[in-house]
Amino acid sequence: MKNIIGIPNPNIIMIGKNNMNAKPIYSLSQIVTYFLKLGTIGFGGPVALVEYMHRDLVEKRGWISEDDYKEGMALAQLAPGPLAAQLGIYLGYVHYRLVGATLAGLAFVLPSFLIVCLLGLLYVQSGGLPWMQAIFFGVGSAVIGIITMSSYKLVKKTVKKDWLMWGIVTLSGIVTFMYEEENLCLIMASGIIVWLRKKPPKLFIATQKAFFVPLFLQTASPPEIDNKLTTIGMFFLKAGAFVFGSGLAIVPFLYGGVVKEYHWLNDHQFMDAVAVAMVSPGPVVITVGFIGYLTAGFQGASVAALATFLPCYLFTVLPAPYFKKYGQHPGIKAFIDGVTAAAIGAIAGAAVVLGKRQITDIFSIAIAFITILLLIRFKKLPEPIIILAAALLGLIFKSSF
Structure with missing residues (x-):
């Protein structure tokens, strides 16, 4: 990048x-x-x-x-x-x-938000219709292949031959797989470890201030609140402060909260939400709108999207006037390198967790495997084309058996 x-x-x-x-x-x-x-x-x-x-x-x-x-x-x-x-x-x-x-x-995010809300409406209204299940059966398998290849590309680009970074990626992947959720303390600790190794702290106070807000949002657990929309807002606000770089980095975090902790969606619904984000234009993170819609309708979608993108907005406009002077500080870069390595490991671990639920027969294995081969062979092949092809295959397969 x-x-x-x-x-x-x-x-x-x-x-x-x-x-x-x-x-x-x-x-x-x-x-x-x-x-x-x-x-x-x-x-x-x-x-x-x-x-x-x-x-x-x-x-x-x-x-x-x-x-x-x-x-x-x-x-x-x-x-x-x-x-x-x-x-x-x-x-x-x-x-x-x-x-x-x-x-x-707003102009960049709004179109994809409206699209995923419309898809959410159709998804809810169609309920358990066989054709909808068939489409997402094929798409879910392709998404596993896409996430797997994304993990590989991120590791190849970011980690390279650094043994410490490889250790962080491996540990984060194993922990995510074992506990089926992302360990935010491990991710923040990874940033601190790489920071201490690459650039011993001379400006500790300045760096501490620069990351105080996201650190607080990532480690603090939301209070017990009865209002579901407020709970949704608190969770996705925390999620928005986590995403570094690739939108797929949010997937393991969302899975741990949406499926494991709050039980708003089941495994298949969560995979469908990721698939919808893949096939929609705009940022992949817009999957939060679909999740919010399935959880609490249009209000839930609006709260989830606003809470997720608010940190993104603030972390851009607030440091923008000062970035030319302080943004290139080696300590800050080292911290982000460590956090990014841990996030990549979490993506890989999440791919395995989701894969063992989605890949359940020869057909789903074949779609995931073919997706990986296509992405290796055709490096610029648009992912939405793969998603649409997988949807068609799923529809054909389910209608034939």
């Missing part, structure tokens, strides 16, 4: 290097319209979405400078929050500050 660099558009030279304080060559309505369109037709997950932003806003239109784009990418990787949504919020902030960040973020 750190090497997503294109050829700058000549218009960028007119704007000037690092143009956050320069006069923009586009209107607020234009940038908002762009993100509304991207949120509506932007398939492919976080990697594809951030590439679309670079291609359209930096290379083709020259609205955003290369330097501002790189800084947005760096902040999105360092701070909690889904990568694509956080980058979109930052790019809206570049010239139009809080108003731009707010409207760009």
Whole structure:
């Protein structure tokens, strides 16, 4: 992700290097319209979405400078929050500050939110209809293959030959598999261990302040509350403060809370929710809207989505004015490296946990295996195509037996 660099558009030279304080060559309505369109037709997950932003806003239109784009990418990787949504919020902030960040973020997330709510409505109304179950039978198996390959790619890209990082990934994966939920204390401890190893603390107080809020949100258990919407809000607020980088990092955390702790959904419903996020445009994290809808209707979807994306928004706009000066501190980077390694291990562990429930016969094994082979052979194959093909196969298989 750190090497997503294109050829700058000549218009960028007119704007000037690092143009956050320069006069923009586009209107607020234009940038908002762009993100509304991207949120509506932007398939492919976080990697594809951030590439679309670079291609359209930096290379083709020259609205955003290369330097501002790189800084947005760096902040999105360092701070909690889904990568694509956080980058979109930052790019809206570049010239139009809080108003731009707010409207760009809403425009990017709203279309996919409405789509998953509509799918949630259809899902609830169809109930136990065989055709709906058949579709998600095939899709669930393909999702296991996708998560498995995502884990592999993240390990290959992030861990490399660092023995400590390999140890963290392995331990986190084993713990997630054994307890069938994510251990947030282990994840935070991993960040601290890598920080102490790579960059002994000289600015401990500053770093402690920078991560106090997400640390609090991740370790504090929500109070016992009777109001279901409030409980949903507290849980997803905590979830939103956890996601580093890939939207799939939220999957093991959500599984531990939604299925294991609160029992809002069963295993198959949870897999269906992940599948819906895969086949929908926009950020993968929008699966929280579908989960919220199944749990408490449209109000539940709205509360879940707002609570999840609020930390993402705050962790972008609050540090944005200071990021140029402090964002590259080695201690902060080392901490995030450790947290990311533990999160990758949790994704791998969650893939095994979900797989042992979803992969139950030869047909589901075949779909998962073929999905992995396709993603290895065709590296740029869009995931929604695989999901749609798996849905068709599931429908054909279930109707034949």
